[in-house]
Amino acid sequence: xxxxxxxxxxxxxxxxxxxxxxxxxxxxxxxxxxxxxxxxxxxxxxxxxxxxxxxxxxxxxxxxxxxxxxxxxxxxxxxxxxxxxxxxxxxxxxxxxxxxxxxxxxxxxxxxxxxxxxxxxxxxxxxxxxxxxxxxxxxxxxxxxxxxxxxxxxxxxxxxxxxxxxxxxxxxxxxxxxxxxxxxxxxxxxxxxxxxxxxxxxxxxxxxxxxxxxxxxxxxxxxxxxxxxxxxxxxxxxxxxxxxxxxxxxxxxxxxxxxxxxxxxxxxxxxxxxxxxxxxxxxxxxxxxxxxxxxxxxxxxxxxxxxxxxxxxxxxxxxxxxxxxxxxxxxxx
Amino acid sequence: xxxxxxxxxxxxxxxxxxxxxxxxxxxxxxxxxxxxxxxxxxxxxxxxxxxxxxxxxxxxxxxxxxxxxxxxxxxxxxxxxxxxxxxxxxxxxxxxxxxxxxxxxxxxxxxxxxxxxxxxxxxxxxxxxxxxxxxxxxxxxxxxxxxxxxxxxxxxxxxxxxxxxxxxxxxxxxxxxxxxxxxxxxxxxxxxxxxxxxxxxxxxxxxxxxxxxxxxxxxxxxxxxxxxxxxxxxxxxxxxxxxxxxxxxxxxxxxxxxxxxxxxxxxxxxxxxxxxxxxxxxxxxxxxxxxxxxxxxxxxxxxxxxxxxxxxxxxxxxxxxxxxxxxxxxxxx
DNA sequence: CTGAAAGCGCTTACAG
DNA sequence: CTGAAAGCGCTTACAG
Numbered sequence: 001x002x003x004x005x006x007x008x009x010x011x012x013x014x015x016x017x018x019x020x021x022x023x024x025x026x027x028x029x030x031x032x033x034x035x036x037x038x039x040x041x042x043x044x045x046x047x048x049x050x051x052x053x054x055x056x057x058x059x060x061x062x063x064x065x066x067x068x069x070x071x072x073x074x075x076x077x078x079x080x081x082x083x084x085x086x087x088x089x090x091x092x093x094x095x096x097x098x099x100x101x102x103x104x105x106x107x108x109x110x111x112x113x114x115x116x117x118x119x120x121x122x123x124x125x126x127x128x129x130x131x132x133x134x135x136x137x138x139x140x141x142x143x144x145x146x147x148x149x150x151x152x153x154x155x156x157x158x159x160x161x162x163x164x165x166x167x168x169x170x171x172x173x174x175x176x177x178x179x180x181x182x183x184x185x186x187x188x189x190x191x192x193x194x195x196x197x198x199x200x201x202x203x204x205x206x207x208x209x210x211x212x213x214x215x216x217x218x219x220x221x222x223x224x225x226x227x228x229x230x231x232x233x234x235x236x237x238x239x240x241x242x243x244x245x246x247x248x249x250x251x252x253x254x255x256x257x258x259x260x261x262x263x264x265x266x267x268x269x270x271x272x273x274x275x276x277x278x279x280x281x282x283x284x285x286x287x288x289x290x291x292x293x294x295x296x297x298x299x300x301x302x303x304x305x306x307x308x309x310x311x312x313x314x315x316x317x318x319x320x321x322x323x324x325x326x327x328x329x330x331x332x333x
Numbered sequence: 334x335x336x337x338x339x340x341x342x343x344x345x346x347x348x349x350x351x352x353x354x355x356x357x358x359x360x361x362x363x364x365x366x367x368x369x370x371x372x373x374x375x376x377x378x379x380x381x382x383x384x385x386x387x388x389x390x391x392x393x394x395x396x397x398x399x400x401x402x403x404x405x406x407x408x409x410x411x412x413x414x415x416x417x418x419x420x421x422x423x424x425x426x427x428x429x430x431x432x433x434x435x436x437x438x439x440x441x442x443x444x445x446x447x448x449x450x451x452x453x454x455x456x457x458x459x460x461x462x463x464x465x466x467x468x469x470x471x472x473x474x475x476x477x478x479x480x481x482x483x484x485x486x487x488x489x490x491x492x493x494x495x496x497x498x499x500x501x502x503x504x505x506x507x508x509x510x511x512x513x514x515x516x517x518x519x520x521x522x523x524x525x526x527x528x529x530x531x532x533x534x535x536x537x538x539x540x541x542x543x544x545x546x547x548x549x550x551x552x553x554x555x556x557x558x559x560x561x562x563x564x565x566x567x568x569x570x571x572x573x574x575x576x577x578x579x580x581x582x583x584x585x586x587x588x589x590x591x592x593x594x595x596x597x598x599x600x601x602x603x604x605x606x607x608x609x610x611x612x613x614x615x616x617x618x619x620x621x622x623x624x625x626x627x628x629x630x631x632x633x634x635x636x637x638x639x640x641x642x643x644x645x646x647x648x649x650x651x652x653x654x655x656x657x658x659x660x661x662x663x664x665x666x
Numbered sequence: 667c668t669g670a671a672a673g674c675g676c677t678t679a680c681a682g
Numbered sequence: 683c684t685g686a687a688a689g690c691g692c693t694t695a696c697a698g
Contacts, residue, residue: 005674006676006677007675007676016684016685016686017675017676017677018677018678018684018686018687021676021677021678022678025677033683034683034684037683051447052451052675052676053392053451053674053675054448054451054452054453054676055388055389055391055392055397055453055676056388056392056674056675056676056677056690057675057677059386059388059389059392059674059676059677060676060677060689061676061678062690074407074413074416074432075413075417077408081408083407083434084434096433096445096448097433098431098432098433099407099431099432099434100420100429100430100431100432101417101420112429115387115429118384118385118386118387118388119387119388120387120453260619263619282589282614282616283614283618283619285593285616286592286593286596286616286620287619288621338690338692339691339692340691340692348668348669349668349669350669350692351668351670351671351693351694352667352668352669354693354694355668355693355694358693366667366668367668370667385691385692386690386691386692387692388690388691388692389690389691389692389693390691390692390693391674391692392673392674392675392676392690392691392692392693393691393692393693394674394692394693394694395674452675667698668698669696669697669698670697670698671694671696672695672696673692673693673694674691674692675690676690677688677689677690678688679687679688680686680687680688681684681687682683682686
């Protein structure tokens with residue numbers, strides 16, 4: 001169980017640790033180390049089952065080749081998929097990924113950042129929590145390589161990869177209008193995250209442009225009381241005074257619970273009520289009718305986030321890149 | 334951006350680094366360090382925004398207080414939830430969790446283990462891949478703290494937390510029999526993982542005990558060709574020569590795709606065909622009928638795995654604990 | 667009660 | 683082409 005170190009190999013071979021390090025890191029080209037001795041070292045290392053100690057390497061070189069991914073809710077399939085794509089791309093570029101989960105808690109995000117930034121990680125990709133701005137700000141001030149994804153803080157000078165939430169919303173609402181809806185409700189989280197505000201703005205602007213906007217048709221849901229709030233929101237939209245004929249659900253968790261409740265109420269989708277969702281859910285495949293939804297380019301989001309981060313980590317650039325990807329409205333698959 | 338080290342504080346305060354370390358690690362009780370100086374150190378550390386370098390600490394002390402969690406498919410909600418519970422429990426016990434995803438690739442699992450075990454991590458919780466036994470074996474030989482979860486290798490002397498898959502299957506099949514099924518099919522993955530074999534065995538034994546077993550009603554699906562294979566499997570079970578009246582889906586991914594296909598075929602669940610699934614899917618809530626399913630105690634699995642691992646890491650024990658948790662058959666929620 | 671010093675396992679100028 | 687040595691930032695016996 002005693003770990004093999006570079007010193008052990010050096011001792012066995014009667015050669016210096018410096019030479020071993022050079023060879024094992026592939027820096028023995030350009031005539032730095034003799035060919036036979038390099039081969040002997042590689043041979044011996046394999047034989048002795050040598051594995052470099054990443055802590056020592058990181059401590060000395062200041063580089064860990066590891067990306068810290070901080071997501072807000074790992075049990076949300078959107079984020080799970082995003083994590084998957086980020087990992088794939090990172091691996092291609094030679095980086096490992098450490099995934100951590102804040103469960104939407106600002107406190108946890110702060111803790112995780114503090115633990116990881118102390119050299120376990122060369123850079124961060126973060127889906128920030130609602131009140132996490134100061135912690136992000138802190139990383140920015142320290143010049144720590146960082147890319148926000150999915151969510152962003154408009155006031156911070158930091159690279160981000162998001163979708164064009166404003167136009168996604170407009171598209172969704174436009175679809176409902178085209179299908180004949182006159183009274184279109186919005187169900188959205190009541191948090192202050194910018195991407196949520198963008199989605200609301202898109203909804204409002206699109207409706208206003210046709211004179212259909214009515215503020216009382218916006219229903220806000222508290223993330224912590226999703227199951228309860230969603231029924232209240234829907235009941236409100238369907239009530240006598242409102243009687244909406246269309247609903248736009250602004251996130252996938254809202255869609256899931258909302259549609260579930262609509263089915264409980266025996267509302268006939270399409271006929272009695274038209275809906276559009278943000279993100280696809282697996283459950284849609286089990287529905288009697290097709291549910292139109294806004295599709296985010298998850299794979300591209302992940303890939304782009306990694307690319308931007310790697311550029312920063314390699315100090316190829318200090319410039320801030322704000323990437324806004326376009327969504328598609330999927331009517332039926 | 335220059336990081337503050339213990340030396341900087343020592344310099345500022347005209348005190349030794351040893352004293353700083355003692356105080357900052359809370360080892361200044363039992364009269365080791367004077368009260369005023371301890372307070373001054375804590376004060377200064379806060380003031381200077383000191384953050385310990387985890388690499389240096391880990392390198393010196395040999396302890397990282399971090400658990401490496403290796404799961405097989407992060408986009409599978411079962412594993413995502415498991416990861417969530419593991420993280421919660423670990424945090425309670427003072428450990429951080431690094432989540433990594435093998436995407437069912439043995440090669441990736443090997444790589445991840447090699448990267449993490451070199452001191453980034455004090456112990457592993459692993460959902461192993463199909464042919465990952467040798468890599469697990471290797472960790473066992475090195476006495477590396479380790480707990481397998483969900484899946485296990487019966488030949489290896491290693492702690493594990495799984496469910497009683499055999500009896501879970503029996504329960505599922507028993508339910509179909511009690512509901513009047515005479516020809517019960519099984520749809521299962523064709524891999525050699527023991528938990529999968531256990532599920533198959535339970536199915537076979539339960540049917541044999543009532544003289545209903547028919548080997549040709551077992552249909553195997555290749556994980557990589559899920560979408561294609563599942564249609565073939567179901568077509569086979571529904572064909573003239575078989576005409577099953579019940580199907581047991583042995584995993585949640587099989588259930589999802591299988592039921593989706595059954596709906597495409599316009600099969601009336603319950604009336605024309607009865608099914609039982611392993612694990613619940615969110616989609617069940619959207620189905621016109623209730624789908625009975627085997628419920629695994631995910632939270633307990635996660636909690637127990639962490640507890641077993643922590644015992645090992647603290648060297649409180651060297652004994653192997655094989656924990657097999659019971660499942661419940663949920664008829665309707 | 668406190669400090670000087672060794673050492674964890676590497677990498678990297680530097681000297682030759 | 684190769685080695686001796688410093689040093690990354692800590693922790694931990696040891697000495698006093």
